[in-house]
Structures are given as C-alpha cells and as structure tokens.
Amino acid sequence: MIITWDKDAAPCIMKPMSDSDSLTPRQRQAAERMLEDEGLAGDLEDPQAQRLVRWAGAAAVRAAAPQQSDERAAALVAAVRQAARRAARQAAEGGLDVIALAEAALAELAPALPG
Numbered sequence: 001m002i003i004t005w006d007k008d009a010a011p012c013i014m015k016p017m018s019d020s021d022s023l024t025p026r027q028r029q030a031a032e033r034m035l036e037d038e039g040l041a042g043d044l045e046d047p048q049a050q051r052l053v054r055w056a057g058a059a060a061v062r063a064a065a066p067q068q069s070d071e072r073a074a075a076l077v078a079a080v081r082q083a084a085r086r087a088a089r090q091a092a093e094g095g096l097d098v099i100a101l102a103e104a105a106l107a108e109l110a111p112a113l114p115g
Contacts (some may be wrong), residue, residue: 023061030064030077031057037081042088048098049088055099056084059106079110 034056041049063076073083080087087102 024066026063026066026070026073027064030060030073034060034081034084039087040081040084040087043092044088044098047090052084052088052091052098052102055078055102059083059102062085063110065112076110080104083109 035053037056040056041052059080060077062102063080064073066077082100083105086105087098089099090096090101
C-alpha cells in the first residue's frame, strides 16, 4: 500500500506502485513515516509540499535499503527527515527550489546515502 497526498493535502491510499512489491517492510515503513509526517513540508504551498513529501518518501526508501544495518538505516532516515524539514523552511523563506535544497541538505547530513 502506498500512501500519498491528494490535491487537498489529505492522505489517501493509491494503488501500489509497480516496484513497491520489491520493497522490504523496513523500506515501506520508512516511506510511510515520511508520507504521514504532517510537519514535514512546513509552510510550503501545496505543489512544493507534494514534491517534497514524494522526494522524502523516495529518499527514505533508499536510506532503508536492505544492505544498511538497522542503526545506519535509522540514522539515514532521520537525516532524510531533517533535510526535508530544513529544505521546507528555506524554500518557504526564500522561494527557492525545495528539492534542490533538500538534496543539498541531505548531502551535508548523510553524504553516503545510496544512490
């Protein structure tokens, strides 16, 4: 099950993505935690907020990859959350691209995140 945000910023359940069956339970949980985090996008307007939440969900899946230890995956997922929140604050203040800000923040916080 994939949870995403509809146009009214309310959580909704969508059909599973084609590769979601290949996700581990840890990856699914990491993505769902990002998607359910109501404060993740801060004060961003809807289009940017949706982009940021999708980015954070995908980054969390990478962070929780099976080759990571549980401790390392938890640290990487926390870094994704921190990067997204930082990007949301900066984008809301300066009108900059939220994804570029999030990727830059994540590179600083967790430079070894798998590709």
